[in-house]
Amino acid sequence: MAANYWTSTQKQNWLFETYEIADLREEIGRQHMKAIEQYPLPDRRLMFVFMKDRLMQLGKRLQFRQQCVATALVYLHRYFLFNAMQNVNIYLLTATAFYLASKTEECPHHIRLVVSEARQLWPEYIPNDPSRLGEMEFCLISEMHSQLIVWHPYRSLTTLKENQKLALTNEELSLAWSIINDSFMTDLPLIHPPYLIAITAMFLAVIFVPSKSSLDLKSPVIDYQSMLDATRMSSLGGRVGVSNSIASALNGSTMLHPSHDVSKQLSQQQNNASIKARTLVAAANSEKMQHIIEFLVESDIDVKAMIDATQDIISLYEMWEQYNEKTAKEAVGRCIRGQHLDT
Template sequence: MAASYWDSTQRKFWTFTKQQLALERKKIEESERNLVNMYPLPDRRHLSIHFYQQLTKMARPLAIRQQALATAQVYVRRFYTKVEIRRTNPALVLATALYLACKMEECPQHIRLVLAEARHCWALDTSFNDISKIGECEFTLISEMNSQLILHHPYRSLAELQTQFLLTMEENTLAWSIINDHYLTDLPIIHPPHVIAITAISLAVVCKPTQGGPQLHAAGLTTALQTLTNPRNAASQGSQNRVLKLVDWLAESNVDIEAVVECIQEMISLYEVWESYNDKACKDQIAKFVKARGLDK
């Protein structure tokens, strides 16, 4: 395992620019044009929200750690940069990604327990009646990711920077929540973990901790972005001092400030889209191609 992100396979092979990512996805869609036209799908971020909710349903009864859940989300995102989603059964991919992530994060779950939770989440999916399906899918996942399975997450960077910025317990909790939510975007395969951690800290310092929770409000993040770019407009003197200190630190560091701003804008976009998320619509659109193509057998 590479001790440093900079020497890792994650940086060398699984970090894209937005343009590269768009090109990869366009290639996949062009190669499967008939399927794409026949089975339209919702906004990619809506799919990510749906996938996260399904993974959480499986993970909660098994007491799976948050980092393993995050690893599973990244595996799914990586996999679908290589494989057209309409050629797969997303339920099977999600269950397998979680099973594999638990092994890689050293909190393994017995395959039969994962299968049982998957069967509970997707009761009508008969592919979960056969334990070998997860084994076969695991081989495919590993193959498509070229056995490059070690991930570096922003949680470690957050822990290291927490004392430097003197984060309160509430601010640290809010920053952790923002990191959790960023896995619903493409940010984990575009930006380094430390940039994500600094983005989360920046938002946690500027946003009121009472705005925390599984979803922050887009309006609150927009205000946070304006405050970070214009720190002297902070509401109170105490808040202004903390924001100025953060902005000064960013200016003196080697952190790409433009990347931090881009991450904040992406989180704002996510929360705006989240407000219009319709779980039933996502389920129906996925079920349509899964049933029609017999992928749940």
């Protein structure tokens, strides 16, 4: 186990450039073209929404920590870097990821109990033989080269909370926590370090707070340990208008010119000199934003990476509004039965 993130296997082996992930998926597409064409599934991000919901279903029947679900989602991301979704029993793999993550996060359950509870939920897809889950666990561990320790953005967010200059409110922290939860539906855990995801979530939360009231989002007082141990995973996903609200908030920020489309404006701001010039305007109009900008400058954060992460999160919320659980269930069911993955 690594003593810190910088020497961890996650930092050394499980961070990829966007083009590397695209190349891996293109190769999977070529190798499994027939199955992919015969059994089309929803967008990858929506499939992760589907799997997250299955993890939460199983978690509610067992004692678990929220971080266990986050770790399981990272395991699934890593597995599908090298495997097509059409070639595996999604329900069995999800149950296995939960079982393995529960051991990694030190809240283990007996394999027979996990199989029993999973069969109660999805009897047509989970074999009654615990050895099948054990075989899938071995496969999952093998795909990850036994590198199971995952560093999450939650720890970085707690550090940001302690920074008195940032003066983050409970409302902002709660929103940032929800955005981090939602980031696991994207490729961000495979592309960016956890601290950058946490800082991006914090920035979006600060920008978003003034416009969120129209969406009727509840923001409870933050107790980090209780949130990690919670039986729910707070989210902004699925609410109509979230992506537009965030985009409008960004567009209205003095860091961005309001007459330009947000996505185009974000991509155009890759020049650091231009960004710094605009942030001076923001700093002059918002004390909190001034402190955030000072923090970003002092921390030497990769602003371009933050912009890319922001766009990924906005795109997720746009896509999430199209999610239909029934459609996803039917597509997954057809695939599993058609490929005889339920035997």
